[in-house]
Amino acid sequence: MYYIIALVALVFVVLTGVVISRLQDVIKSVKKEESEDAEPSGNKVNGALFIIVLVLGTIAIVWSYLHAREFFLPEASSVHGRRTDDLFWFSMGILTIPFAVVNFLIFFFAWKYQYKKDHRASFYPDNHKLELIWTIIPAIVMALLVFTGWKAWSDITSEAPRDAEVIEITGKQFNWIVRYGGVNDNKLGNYNYKLIDAQNEVGIDLSDENSFDDFQNPTEMHIPVGRPVLLKIRARDVLHSVFIPHMRVKMDAVPGMPTKFWFVADKTTADMQAELNDPNFKYEIACTEICGQGHFSMKINLVVDDEASYKKWCSEQQTFLQTYPEYLAKVPDNLKAKAMKGLPETTEAPADSSATASAAGVSAGSSIR
Amino acid sequence: MSAVEGMDTAHVDAHEHHHESQNFWQKYIFCEDHKIIAKQYLITGIIWAVIGISMSVIFRIQLGMPDSNLSWLKPVLGGWISETGKLDPNFYLALVTMHGTIMVFFVLTAGLSGTFSNFLIPLQIGARDMASGFMNMLSYWFFFLASVLMFASLFLQTGPAAGGWVIYPPLSALPQAHPGSGAGMTLWLASMAFFIVSQLLGGINYITTVINLRTRGMSFDRLPLTIWSFLITAVLGLISFPVLLSSVLLLIMDRHFGTSFYLSDIYINGEALPNVGGSPILFQHLFWFLGHPEVYIVLLPGLGITSEVIATNSRKPIFGYRAMIASMLGIAFLAFIVWAHHMFVTGMNPFLGSVFMFLTLIIAVPSAVKGFNYITTLWKGNIVFTPGMLFSIGLVSLFVSGGLTGIILGNSALDIQLHDTYFVVAHFHLVMGAASAFGLFAGVYHWFPKMFGRMMNPTLGQIHFWFTFIGIYLIFIPMHYVGIAGFPRRYYQFTSYDFTHKFMDMNMFISVAAIFSFLAQFIFLWNFFYSIFKGKRAPLNPWRSNTLEWTTPVVPGHGNWEGEIPAVYRWSYDYSKPGAKEDFIPQNIPYSQTLESNFPHENELIATEKEIEAQNFNDQFNSH
Known part of the structure; x- marks a missing residue:
């Protein structure tokens, strides 16, 4: 440089x-009389x-x-x-x-x-x-x-293949939250922005049984190698944009309008570390739509695993309900048994009438404080 | 605005047969004379340019020398510099935002189009003044009001608007999302509303004047390309600015009256907002429906000025006059149907993306025609390197270089990676920012003698050109590299990511080049202000040019021409005509006086000269 x-x-x-x-020439030439033909x-x-x-x-x-x-x-x-x-x-x-x-x-x-003296430009108006x-x-x-x-x-931009691994990524000021469909049904549960609170950061709707085994992670996204991955992209507050430079992926996250992008990663993090000869190499996800003060540091790491380690990682994750068992209260009564399946025995499910009432309240759209 | 007073050239020997003598206020402040209004626009534009470019220098220092101690800026920026001499991240975003807003709207729209449309339209078409001098005056003062509001917003406690010059909601709609979305954004929106009013008043005037007030014989196919470009620019503005106004108004409603045009499903600061059903994408559609034509509103006057200056100083007719008009019309038409190429990755329907990619890449065709026509105009010319000519040649180079990378960005598949990276920043700064600024410089250097009756120093102008031209390329070529590496724009610093943990030296280089180019502009400022008062007296037609403005007195008074307005018999590009004595034949010379150089079809036109002379319906002075 x-x-x-x-x-x-x-x-x-x-x-x-x-x-x-x-x-200096100019200063000298100041004294000279300037004639029409003088060199410009x-x-x-x-x-x-x-x-x-x-x-x-x-x-x-x-x-x-x-x-x-x-x-x-x-x-x-x-x-x-x-x-x-x-x-x-x-x-x-x-x-x-x-x-x-x-x-x-x-x-x-x-x-x-x-310019040359006594030279005439050629008259050449069109051709x-x-x-x-x-x-x-x-x-x-x-x-x-x-x-x-x-x-x-x-x-x-074609439709994602049916077997694509569906992962939800939600942008908020100033970090990303990823959510997986879970190991039991591998389906993302519904969400509603009015259900968002300090723990339930993406507004998981626990009246949907698909959400019981959903798990989320605010620091790391894992994806399998060699298999289509469909990102379902959302934003909670203002515009963000998912940018994965190494994957050539970019898609805005828009509040109120879910977007998507699918791709096939074909090099695991380990592959890249070997290829670049850099043991510290990490895939990164950045934000490329101005979103406020923390825009420049809205980062989440991406790990590309081989299929086995991906499965293993997924199974090791605590589901949302496991992390916050108090949210069992939001589960409708008829689904409680299903929701409790994955929970540790010691957890007391607050399954009394007041919980039912508050669950009804949630489905009516009120948020939990 | 004391600078306006500073424009007193002391040599305006006003031609006052028709009017009472005017006092200072009528003459220089609330003036209805298009020449004074043009100068008001120019001086205001220059002041804004200094502010806007200074801002870019500050954030370039932040980006290129992230470890530097900025305490020396404390006297200016006060609390925006922390105790440890660091720039506040929120204020960084405000700087980026205000730089964009100021340069695009206040400098390159008002400063360029406002100055030269006002100054040149009446002079080049042979009119006493604009169709409505009063509207013209209003246009400037609305712009002035917009300027005052925007300037005031710089001094707010919470800072000026900071959501990027595109002010995408919800960020710009929610004061709780960012300090810059509070009072700063309110002032931004108010200022832009007045700015749009100003543009519309001006634009209506330009269009009306060009259509109605052309002098005898000035048919559309004899108009200089400058006038064509101003006319097309005004039409573009007239169609697109109201759309921006509507998007601004809807945003104001969302901010203050609880509507949900752009807001839906938002949870912010521990609170779920009640707004549902709106769409942030709607704003982007409305914004870019102006925003894209705006690019051409900025660029076309520059291209028009360049056409005129290149032809004059190559001593050749502009090559392909009709093709130049056709390509401008083509660009103007296409400008309205490509806006969504700014939105390929917003989640818009991919099919729409394909359509807009196709339409976008078509623009390359008329643009290429323009580029090639300029080059052919240079070919076999007899080129005089006046500063105006140098800047025009520079414009063509920047326009082509910057335009080519647009073909990459217009390709939606490639835009996925490059969108919102420095590649975009480099692209539009070359093709629209620098190219238009070069048009502005070319115009100032070329028409300075007509504006102020004095010459600017050509040597300083040439130095200014070379420093600026080289500086611009030194900034923006490396910036493409940074963009290809994937650096996102509007980042306060590049320390958070591994993938941006490189190119430290390149960013520093860009910043050094930016500071260098910034300093080079002081050569211009000095030359400009010094020459207003002390420059060499201008001859009647310093560039030996054909257009009508050079038939006026050295400093035209009110009404521009003493006596009758000249009639026009030919196009404005009869340079180096075979057989002619001089290498230029002004537009007001009838064919009957140039028998030695007439082409056969021109000899036939001699018969129409009597008829042209007999007309006099456009001279406002003759009607009383």
Whole structure:
């Protein structure tokens, strides 16, 4: 990096020198009578600068690109991620051509056709054939890019496969909470934002039997490798956006409008640690929609496990009801027995009439304080 | 606003055949003359630009040198700098937000379009003034009111608005979500409401003036491209700003009157809000229905100015005049049907995403035509590197470089990874921010002699160009790299994640380049203000240009032309015409006087000259 700074500094030193010498010329020329045909002020220098900047700029861009390349697009770990990466570099490759050609022409023409005394510009107001050519060529290139992009986009955003592992991720100021369907039924229970309280952070609706074995985790998300994962994305307060850089996953979390994104991770955390030769490597999930003061640190770690360790991890998690057995009170009476199945024997279920009343209250929409 | 008083050029030899002599207030403050209003816009825009760019320098220091001690900013920022010399994270977001708002709306919309539409439309179409001088004055003073409110919001205890310049609800709707969503947001919304009123008053005026007040012979196919661009810009603004106003009003209702347009299912600060049924996405649709045309509202005047300046200083006709108009119309039309490309990952229906990707990438075609036409205009020219010309050439380079990365972002599949990263920031700063700013500079350098009757120092202008041009690329090329690495935007610092734990030196480099470019602007400021008072006196037509404004006195008075408004017989791009004595033929020279250089079809037009001269229905002075 210091090289870039040095290089830039050099450019500016040269420029400053040029400028000072020009200034002296200007001071001298102040006394001269300016005639109509006089060389416009500083024309030669500026013409030359176009070529100098073109050459130095090309060197700087190529060099800085090579220098920065190691950090570009962190190693993709999902199937669609490698596809969009290829598409990205393919598009970039195509676009580099007009970038280079057009900028070359601008700089080169500026230098080449700079003012010359007694020279006359050529009167060349239009040429329909030429204009047609440079309308059609970009149109064709665009059609190509649109087509490849559209194919990738419709595959990525297609319906998730039926066997996808469904995981809910909820954004709030300023952390993420993940919720799993649980090992018994592997189905996410209903939720209602009015049921949210200090413990029930995502508003699990315990009158839905699917929620009894749900478990949640505010610090870590685990997903299985090589299997489609469907993220059901929600937000509790303001907009957030789930960004998993290595998976090429990004989707906004919108209060009141659940969103989703499915993908297949195909490298476990251990694989990546080995591949990158970095034993501390972790997948991360970040927020990319401004959400307030803690926006820049709204992080949750992602662990990609092989199937066995994923199953094992899931079975080790305490369900929500196990963690907070007092919420049994919210379970309707006829489902109590089912809800208590996974609970430790010692837990006293407060199954009296007042609990029933409050359960009814919950289903009517009041929240627990 | 003392700067407005500072504009007293002391050489406005007002042409006062028709009016009582005016006092200071009528002449410089509540003035209905389009030239003074243009200068008011310009000076206000420059002041805003200094504020807006200074903000970016502060947050670039935060991003590039996160360990630096900012205590030296305490005299300015006070409590926003902590005891240990750190920038407050909330205020960081406020800076980002205000930088965006100020630069997009107050500098590049009002400062650019307001200045040059006002200044050039009457002068270039041959009109005494705008269609309604009073509305024009109101337009500026509504803008001034908006400016005062926005400026006042900077001094609030809770800080100015801080939800990003796009102010997405619910963050912006809920004061409990963020300090910047309190009084700061209230003032932001009020200010923008007045700003929109100002834009509409101005826009209606521009459109009416161009359509109704063109001088004799100034048919639409003889209008300079500047006027075409201002006209199209005004139409864009007229259609899209009301939509922003409606979204702002709905947001105000949500904030203060308990409605639920944008709010649903929210639990915040231990409380479940009663609002249900609203949609935050609705706001985004409404916002970007303005927000995307806004990009072109900002850019098109720059492109128009560039067309004029490049043709004049290449001493060549603009290549493909009709194609230039057609591409501007095409861009303007497409600008209204691509807004959702800002929303590919908001959970919008993926099919809509495909449609908007397709429409977005079409924009590349008219844009490419413009780029190529500029280059062909340079080809075989006889180029004079006036500062205005340099900035115009720079604009073309920035427009193309920045536009190309837009093709990546317009591709919804690629946008998944790049959305809301620094790649986006780099893209739009090049194509819309820097390119439009270059249009502004080109315009100021080119028309300064007409505005103030004096010349700016060309050498300082050239130095200013090179420093700015190189500085801009040094900032934004590396910023693309940071974006490709996945760095999200609007992050206070990059210390929380492993994947952003790199590029420390690159971020520092960007910040150094930003500070450098910022400092280079003082060359311009000095040159500008010094030349107003002490610059060399301008000749009548310093750039040997064809357009009508150069047929006015050096400092045009009220009514612009002494005596009759000139008639127009030809387009404005007869540069280096074969056979002509000079390398330019102004628009007001009839073909009958240039027999040596006429093309056959132009000789036929000689017959119409009598008819053109006989018309005089557009001169307001002749009607009394």
